[in-house]
Amino acid sequence: MTKPxxxxxxxxxxxxxxxxxxxxxxxxxxxxxxxxxxxxxxxHYFGTQEIFLERMIAHHHxxxxxxxxxxxxxxxxxxxxxxxxxxxxxxxxxxxxLTRHKSNPSFFAAARALDERIDRTxxxxxxxxxxxxxxxxLAYRYCGLVRDMFYTKISFENFTFPFxxxxxxxxxxxxxQLVKEGxxxxxxxxxxxANAG
Numbered sequence: 275m276t277k278p279x280x281x282x283x284x285x286x287x288x289x290x291x292x293x294x295x296x297x298x299x300x301x302x303x304x305x306x307x308x309x310x311x312x313x314x315x316x317x318h319y320f321g322t323q324e325i326f327l328e329r330m331i332a333h334h335h336x337x338x339x340x341x342x343x344x345x346x347x348x349x350x351x352x353x354x355x356x357x358x359x360x361x362x363x364x365x366x367x368x369x370x371x372l373t374r375h376k377s378n379p380s381f382f383a384a385a386r387a388l389d390e391r392i393d394r395t396x397x398x399x400x401x402x403x404x405x406x407x408x409x410x411x412l413a414y415r416y417c418g419l420v421r422d423m424f425y426t427k428i429s430f431e432n433f434t435f436p437f438x439x440x441x442x443x444x445x446x447x448x449x450x451q452l453v454k455e456g457x458x459x460x461x462x463x464x465x466x467x468a469n470a471g
Contacts, residue, residue, distance in 0.1 A: 281319040283309050284326070285333050292330065293367035294430055297375050300327070331384045334372070337365040338388050345395045351403035355396055356438045363433055370425050393417050403442070404449035420445045 278286070287309055291299040302323070306313040320326040341362040348354035359366055369392075372385035393414060401413040424441055 280309075280311060280315055281329075283311070284316055284319060285329050288326065288330050289333055289337075289368060290364060292371055293364045296371045297378070328380065331372075331380060334365070334368050334384065335388070337362070338369070338391070341365050342391060342395050345392065348396075348399060351396075351399050352439060352442055353435075355399060356435060356442060359438055360433075360435055363430075367428070367430060367433070370428060373425050389418070389421065393421065404446050405453065406449060416445075416449065 284305060287305050288300055291305065291308075300323070302313050302316050306316065316326070320329065341358065344358040344361065345355060348358055369385060369388055372381045373389070375381045376385075397410065397414055397417065400417050401407050401410070404413065404416065406413045406416070420441070427441070428437075
């Protein structure tokens, strides 16, 4: 097994810090201390913090490819997709941080593109889980709402399997209740129309 190059060490360290703390945590001197490297090597490899952030986003895309591969191999939301989310905690939290920093155009573009890929990947299992099997658009839009709610609530501290299961179960129960309410409303309208005729 080959040792990672110093530039990869910088990217890995920055990526973890970014996932945990966001952009505010990316400080060159701090990363140099963590890595026991001279900060001049940062400038040697990257030149500027902007170039470093571009490399970090490219690394995020690579990590997201691994996450999506696990999602593709999942048979169901609970436990398969939930376990894949746990296994890729740093990648998920980096995605959350990209989303939270929407004022940065490259962060926003990366977050949006990856959210779309992830949502499309889990759509089949999501539709089965929430019981909306015939309407792809509705299931896709609901998936996005649940994902955005997850992004607002998740942190490194509460990133646990029980938390994910509770969120998924709640989303499924809401979908089921909406379907029941819709069926009752349809019946009520049908009865009103029949009585009027």
